[in-house]
Structures are given as structure tokens and as C-alpha cells.
Amino acid sequence: MKPSCRRAAAFLGAFVACLAAAGAGAEEPVSFFGGRLRLGGEVSGTIAPKDEGWFNYSDYELSTLRLFRLDLAAEARLASFAEVLFEARSDNLRAPEVYALYLRLRPWADRAVDLQAGLVPPVFGAFARRRYAYENPLPSLPLAYQYLTSLREDAVPSRAEELVALRGHGWLVRYPVGSPDSAPGLPLVNGEKWDAGLELRLGRQPLSLAVAVTQGTLSYPVVRDENGGKQVAGRLAWTPSPALEAGISAASGEFLSREVEDVLPPSARGTFRQKALGLDLQWSAGYWIVRGEAVWSRWNLPALDATRIEDPLDALGVYGEVRRKVRPGLFVAGRVERLGFSEIATVLGPTTWEAPVTRVEAGAGWTPTRHVVVKASWQHNWRDGGRVHENDLVAGQLVLWY
Amino acid sequence: MPDPTPDPRGARVDLSPRRSGRRRPFLPFLHPIVPRLCLVALLLSPALAPTQEARSAGGMIRGRVEVRREVGGSEGRPAVGELGHHAPRDTPDRRRSVVYLETAPQAAFEAPAPGRAILDQRNETFVPYVLAITVGSTVDFPNSDRVYHNVFSLSKTRRFDLGRYPRGESRAVRFDQPGVVRVFCEIHSHMSAFILVFAHRFFATTDAEGRFRVDGVPPGPYTLAVWNDGSVRDRREVRVASAGDVVEQDFVVE
Numbered sequence: 001m002k003p004s005c006r007r008a009a010a011f012l013g014a015f016v017a018c019l020a021a022a023g024a025g026a027e028e029p030v031s032f033f034g035g036r037l038r039l040g041g042e043v044s045g046t047i048a049p050k051d052e053g054w055f056n057y058s059d060y061e062l063s064t065l066r067l068f069r070l071d072l073a074a075e076a077r078l079a080s081f082a083e084v085l086f087e088a089r090s091d092n093l094r095a096p097e098v099y100a101l102y103l104r105l106r107p108w109a110d111r112a113v114d115l116q117a118g119l120v121p122p123v124f125g126a127f128a129r130r131r132y133a134y135e136n137p138l139p140s141l142p143l144a145y146q147y148l149t150s151l152r153e154d155a156v157p158s159r160a161e162e163l164v165a166l167r168g169h170g171w172l173v174r175y176p177v178g179s180p181d182s183a184p185g186l187p188l189v190n191g192e193k194w195d196a197g198l199e200l201r202l203g204r205q206p207l208s209l210a211v212a213v214t215q216g217t218l219s220y221p222v223v224r225d226e227n228g229g230k231q232v233a234g235r236l237a238w239t240p241s242p243a244l245e246a247g248i249s250a251a252s253g254e255f256l257s258r259e260v261e262d263v264l265p266p267s268a269r270g271t272f273r274q275k276a277l278g279l280d281l282q283w284s285a286g287y288w289i290v291r292g293e294a295v296w297s298r299w300n301l302p303a304l305d306a307t308r309i310e311d312p313l314d315a316l317g318v319y320g321e322v323r324r325k326v327r328p329g330l331f332v333a334g335r336v337e338r339l340g341f342s343e344i345a346t347v348l349g350p351t352t353w354e355a356p357v358t359r360v361e362a363g364a365g366w367t368p369t370r371h372v373v374v375k376a377s378w379q380h381n382w383r384d385g386g387r388v389h390e391n392d393l394v395a396g397q398l399v400l401w402y
Numbered sequence: 403m404p405d406p407t408p409d410p411r412g413a414r415v416d417l418s419p420r421r422s423g424r425r426r427p428f429l430p431f432l433h434p435i436v437p438r439l440c441l442v443a444l445l446l447s448p449a450l451a452p453t454q455e456a457r458s459a460g461g462m463i464r465g466r467v468e469v470r471r472e473v474g475g476s477e478g479r480p481a482v483g484e485l486g487h488h489a490p491r492d493t494p495d496r497r498r499s500v501v502y503l504e505t506a507p508q509a510a511f512e513a514p515a516p517g518r519a520i521l522d523q524r525n526e527t528f529v530p531y532v533l534a535i536t537v538g539s540t541v542d543f544p545n546s547d548r549v550y551h552n553v554f555s556l557s558k559t560r561r562f563d564l565g566r567y568p569r570g571e572s573r574a575v576r577f578d579q580p581g582v583v584r585v586f587c588e589i590h591s592h593m594s595a596f597i598l599v600f601a602h603r604f605f606a607t608t609d610a611e612g613r614f615r616v617d618g619v620p621p622g623p624y625t626l627a628v629w630n631d632g633s634v635r636d637r638r639e640v641r642v643a644s645a646g647d648v649v650e651q652d653f654v655v656e
Contacts, residue, residue: 029479034472040479075480087482106487114486121483129483201486205548210485242550242568284550286565328563329556370556370586401479 029402035077041402042071044133048395053388054171055357055381058146058192061171061184065139065379065395068092071132073100081106100194112208114201119194123201123210123235124218124249126280126293128191132401137289137323137333138363138377139397144295144317145191147339149354151299151313153186153220153227154179154257158304160346160353168355168386177304178260186219188297188317188339189276195221195231205239217255217274218297228261229254229271235278243285249278255299268302287325294318307346313353314342329367333377336360355385363395373399461647463640464615467499467608467628469655478592491526491592496631499655500534500598501614502605504625504637515603520544521585521595523551528585528595534607536600537580544572552588559583559599598629621645628653 030039048065051057056065073087087100102118122128127145130136140146148170150163155178157163166173170185197214211234216222218233231253239245256272276297283290295317301309319337326332341354363377375397382390473496481488516538522529524546535541543553545567553573554563559581564573566589577583580601587593598605606614623641627634635655642649 029477031477035477038477038480073480073482075482083487085480085482087480100482104487112486116485121485123485129485132479132483199485204486204489242548242566284566286567287563325563325565328554328561367556370584 037074037076040073040075042069042073042132042134042399043401044069044071044397044399046133046139046395046397048139048393051391051393053381053383053386053391054148055359055383055391056140056146056379056393057148057171057184058141058187062091064141064146065393069133070096071099072096081109112202112204115198116201117198119196119223120199120212120214121194122189122218122221122233123199123212124233124251124276125189125235125278125295126247126282126291128189128194133397133399134373134401137321137331137365137375138335138361139375139395140335140359140361140377140379141191142293142317142319142321142335143337143339143357143359144188144293144319146187147317147357148185148187149315149341150185151219151301151354152178152183153217153255154183154259155181156256156260156301156304157309160307160309160344163301163309163353164344164346164351167352168383170354177263177302178257188295188315189218189278190221193221196223197230207239208237210235210237214253217253218251218276219274219299220255226257226259227254228258229273231274243283245282247278247280249276249280251276251278256302260302264302265304268304270300270302272300272302274299289323291321292319309344311342311344313344315354316340330364332362332364334360334362352384355383357384358382371401373397373401375399460618460620460645461642461649462615462617463501463503463619463624463626463642463649463651464613465501465651465653467501467612467614467630467653467655469497469499469612469630471631471656473497473631478590489526492524492529494527494529494531494595495610496531497608497612498530498532499608499612499614499628499630499635499653500532500605501608501616501626501628501653502534502598502600503602503616503619504627505623516540518542521553521597522546523553523587523593526587526590526593528587528593530595530607532596532598532607534598534600534605535577536603538576538578539599540574540576541597542572542574545569550589551593553585554588555583555585557581557583560597563588596632619649621647626651628655630655 045068046065051063056063058064070090076084083104085102088096089099090096100119102116102120105115150166150170150173152173155175157175158177172182173185174182195214195216197212199212201210214231215225217231233251235247235249237247252275255274278295280293297315299313303310317339321335323331323333337359339357341352343350344353359381361377361379365373365375367373377395379393518540519533519535520542521533522544545551548569550566552566559579560577560583562575577599580599583597585595604616606616608614619642621642621644625637626640627637636653638651640649640651
């Protein structure tokens with residue numbers, strides 16, 4: 001048995017053991033040492049026809065709509081002011097990967113100041129912290145947090161034509177400068193992976209500020225610094241009433257890896273950053289939850305050969321989402337989203353550097369018991385480029401959590 | 403007023419999945435799905451208490467329930483996605499128990515006195531943790547917190563979802579079937595409570611010291627059961643010899 005298979009088997013065993021320890025029908029997480037160590041978990045299976053247009057593929061080269069995921073989380077309270085949090089995931093029974101591992105500190109008991117260090121939750125935006133499938137009303141992820149553009153952190157095009165030639169092919173990209181391998185491109189914000197660093201939150205309600213310094217960028221979170229610079233990100237949240245929460249986020253960090261920078265000619269060297277701004281809004285009352293989020297991102301690429309990529313590459317992802325409970329245990333939900341890109345000059349004239357995508361998704365969810373959610377959805381995608389310009393997908397998802 | 407004469411057709415109130423009496427089960431819930439976990443407490447609404455007239459017509463069963471088993475706090479899922487510690491919250495009183503007659507005179511079941519009770523949401527905790535009511539009673543769910551709550555239950559006895567509402571507002575639910583209703587908050591996974599809906603009025607919730615008192619019990623033999631934190635923990639046979647008789651019965655829950 002391969003080591004990765006052994007790790008996956010061990011993870012599966014631990015997961016099942018925790019589930020068994022929780023007991024059938026148990027309503028609370030498994031806990032040990034008088035509640036000082038708590039475990040939680042989630043298993044989700046999502047099924048859909050093959051996504052020929054690669055609209056739902058994530059940075060793991062996995063489709064988020066054809067995914068079996070095991071998720072194990074732990075929270076260990078070391079003291080009243082210190083906790084260690086951990087989460088590991090296994091996708092399609094592959095070797096588990098650590099998704100979160102960090103220390104949470106509250107230095108002063110009477111002040112709303114929190115410090116977190118390690119592989120930490122992102123402060124930018126809102127969606128990436130709703131990590132459980134249970135908290136997502138639809139089986140898919142928003143485009144801004146999942147859709148693979150044709151940008152890579154470890155390889156770059158030398159000409160604008162090479163970039164636009166891969167419009168709509170973000171699932172597998174190869175460029176002449178940097179890594180010679182083919183690999184998936186980057187999303188605007190990676191909703192499937194967290195970054196390593198240090199973060200600080202001040203205040204709680206109605207106003208709170210969270211700032212983080214991390215190794216990677218929104219598009220490409222990393223554990224080890226590969227890009228020679230840190231990212232600084234922050235989010236200011238305003239909760240004037242329980243019904244409304246608004247957040248404004250910003251981030252800036254160097255995203256090109258050293259592998260690329262080392263092979264650039266001296267004339268093309270510089271600082272290549274991803275900068276992003278975000279706006280998120282949630283309103284809820286009664287049986288309604290309405291969410292909206294906008295993520296604007298800008299990347300700078302080195303200008304090499306003609307036609308040189310002189311202008312920054314911009315992208316804007318916007319989505320609106322609504323969930324309505326129609327009776328106990330039953331809800332309907334919908335999401336409308338758009339991913340747009342800026343134009344660059346090519347020999348054939350200006351064109352968007354990536355193919356814009358529009359998605360509409362509608363679905364329903366049923367909770368027969370507290371720990372089970374069954375979801376079904378229909379999704380339609382339009383794209384102005386790529387091999388497949390339009391497709392429909394019907395997806396089903398089963399989520400069990402404890 | 404209950405019939406003071408023991409009725410040989412007396413019905414059983416069974417809160418346990420392990421025992422099913424030959425007689426008609428009045429609380430058939432506590433199916434394996436009903437959690438064995440937590441327990442706590444609450445008093446019966448004064449509106450649900452037996453009248454003075456009823457009390458004088460029967461005997462009294464009283465005693466104390468000593469909970470020795472370890473009862474934890476109420477914990478939610480690991481908060482891995484949070485940006486800091488959660489706000490301080492209260493711990494539910496899971497030592498409170500409900501003591502009730504599993505068998506009671508048939509007449510007592512025919513006219514339970516519905517009342518009104520309150521299950522508050524305070525400091526991210528349901529207060530009380532366990533609420534015992536009679537069939538037909540209405541429970542108010544006020545929100546006393548600055549944050550939203552979303553009370554719901556998927557129990558077969560009574561499925562409901564009250565949606566999200568802010569501080570100062572309340573929603574009400576009427577319970578028309580006997581059984582156990584497990585109550586949760588959709589937003590705060592650590593919040594939970596029990597509502598025990600009885601088809602008769604011969605039950606009591608223990609006080610802070612574990613004491614209980616069931617009044618107005620017609621003379622006759624009964625099975626007295628104690629329910630704590632999701633399960634029936636013990637049963638004892640008791641006999642009320644005559645009107646005015648006082649029966650002492652203590653329990654130890656381990």
C-alpha cells in the first residue's frame with residue numbers, strides 16, 4: 001500500500017472512530033478531557049455529470065461537483081486565553097492535507113483583542129470562512145473563490161497573445177517562462193486553501209477590524225514563502241444590527257514565485273503583486289438570508305516580448321445569493337454571479353485577458369435530521385471563450401456532520 | 403380534577419426506548435435518535451401547576467434527585483473558521499431532572515391543563531435547558547440576546563422553525579402531541595434544549611437542589627420515572643395509600 005493510501009486509510013479510520021464515539025444521534029461534538037478537546041467532522045459527497053467546460057474545477061484539479069470529502073476538525077483549549085485549532089481534509093480518499101493549524105490567543109480577558117498564528121483563516125471577504133459544506137446553501141463554490149483563471153504564480157507568458165490564447169483554459173496552463181510543467185491556473189481568491197501567517201482582530205460588534213500578514217496571496221496561499229514577499233490583508237466589518245453585516249476588505253502581496261523571478265531578464269524585473277479589494281454584505285431576517293460579495297483583483301506581470309503585457313490584469317467577481325426556508329428542514333436557494341476581466345492589447349486588437357463567465361444556479365436543500373443535509377441544484381454557465389461556451393449541470397450533494 | 407380512584411386501565415408514560423409497556427405508551431418518543439446527552443432544568447410554569455383543589459384531592463410524591471454523573475457544558479463544533487474567541491456565554495444547567503408518573507389514572511389524561519411557558523434565549527443559552535409541559539400548552543421563545551437566534555426542531559413530536567428574529571421579539575409554538583422535542587439554534591450549534599410534552603399533569607422539574615414534588619396524585623400504585631439529560635435514568639414503584647398521603651422517593655443518577 002502506498003504511503004498516501006495508508007495516510008488516507010488512517011484518516012478515514014480516525015474519522016469513523018470519531019463518528020462512532022459521537023454515537024448515533026449524538027447532538028454535540030465528541031469531546032475529551034472535560035471538554036478541553038473537541039472534535040467535529042463532516043463528510044460530504046457531491047455528484048454531477050462530467051463538467052466538460054471545467055467551470056467547477058478547483059485548484060486541486062478536482063471538480064467541486066464531483067467530490068467526496070472527509071473533514072476532521074479539532075479545538076484544544078490550553079487555557080482560558082489559548083486554543084489550538086486544527087483541520088484536515090481528504091478529497092476523493094487521497095492523502096489528507098492540513099487545512100488549518102493555528103494558535104489562538106486572547107492576551108487580555110477583558111479586551112476584544114485576538115491573535116492567531118499558523119495556518120489561519122483568511123480575513124479577506126466572507127465566503128472563505130464559511131468552510132463547512134453545511135454552511136453553503138448550494139453544492140458549488142462562488143466563481144470568485146473557485147474558478148481557475150489562466151494565470152499562474154510559477155509561470156508567465158512572454159507575450160500577450162500567449163495569455164489570451166489560453167482564455168477559458170484555466171484548468172491546465174503552460175507558459176514559456178518559469179515552470180515548464182502544465183498546471184492549473186489561479187482563482188481570484190482560493191476558497192479551498194488557507195494561508196500561513198499571523199493575524200489580529202480588534203473589537204467585535206458593531207465594528208471590528210482584522211488584519212493579517214501571510215506568506216502567500218489570496219490566489220495562492222502557501223505555508224512556505226515562495227515569492228519573496230508577504231501579503232498584508234485586512235477586513236473592516238460593521239454590524240449595525242443582527243440583520244445586517246457589511247465588510248470591506250483589501251489585500252496586497254507579491255504573488256510571482258522565485259522560480260519565475262530568477263529567470264526574468266534584468267529589464268523585466270520588478271515587484272509583481274496581487275492587489276485586491278472586497279465588499280461583502282449579508283442581510284437576514286425571518287426565513288431569509290441574502291448575501292452579496294464583490295472581489296476585485298489586480299495582478300502585475302512582467303513585460304517581456306511584443307506584444308508586451310504592459311497593463312495590469314484586472315478581474316472582478318460579483319455574486320448575489322439568497323436562501324429561503326420554506327418549511328422546517330426545507331429550503332430553496334439561488335446564486336447569480338459574474339466574473340469579468342479587463343482588456344489588454346494584442347496584435348488582433350484589444351481583448352479581455354480571460355474569458356468572462358456568468359453563472360446562474362438554483363437549488364433546494366432538505367434536512368431530515370439535524371446532522372444531515374441533502375442538496376440538489378441546477379447550474380447554467382456561460383463563457384465567452386474556451387472549448388465549451390455554455391453548459392448545464394445538475395448536481396446532488398449529501399452532507400453529514402457532527 | 404383527576405379521578406381519585408385508581409383506574410385499572412391506567413396508561414403508561416414511557417420515555418425510554420428500551421421499555422415498551424403493554425399498555426398504551428403516552429410518550430413513545432425517546433427513540434434512539436433522542437440524544438442521551440445533556441440535561442438541565444426548569445421549573446414548571448405556575449400556570450401548569452396542579453390547582454389547590456387537585457392537590458387536596460390526592461397524595462403527594464416528593465423527594466430528591468441527586469445527579470452524580472458528569473455533566474459537561476454545552477459545546478459547539480470546533481470554531482476553526484472564526485477570527486477570534488467567541489463571546490462569553492452561559493452554561494446550561496444540565497443537572498435538572500424531570501420526575502413523572504409513567505402510569506396514571508386514565509381520567510388524568512383526558513383533560514390535561516394546557517398552559518403557557520417560556521424558553522428564553524439568553525447569553526447564547528436556552529433557559530431553561532429542560533422544560534416540561536402538558537399537551538396543548540404553548541411555549542414562547544423570546545430572544546434576549548443582542549444577536550440573532552433561529553430556534554428550530556426536527557423532532558417528530560413537533561417540527562418547527564421560527565426563523566431569525568432580534569432581541570425583544572418572541573415567537574410561540576403550541577405542542578399538541580406528547581413526546582420529547584429537541585430544540586436547537588441554527589446559528590449557534592452549541593445551543594440546545596429539551597421540551598417534554600406530557601399527556602397528564604403528574605410530573606415535576608427538580609429545583610436547584612434536586613428536589614421535586616408531584617401533588618394531587620390519586621391513591622394507587624404507580625411507576626415513578628426520572629428523566630435526566632436526554633434519557634430515562636431510573637424507575638421506582640411507589641404507592642399512594644390515600645388522599646393526603648405523602649410518599650418520599652429519592653433517586654441517584656449516575
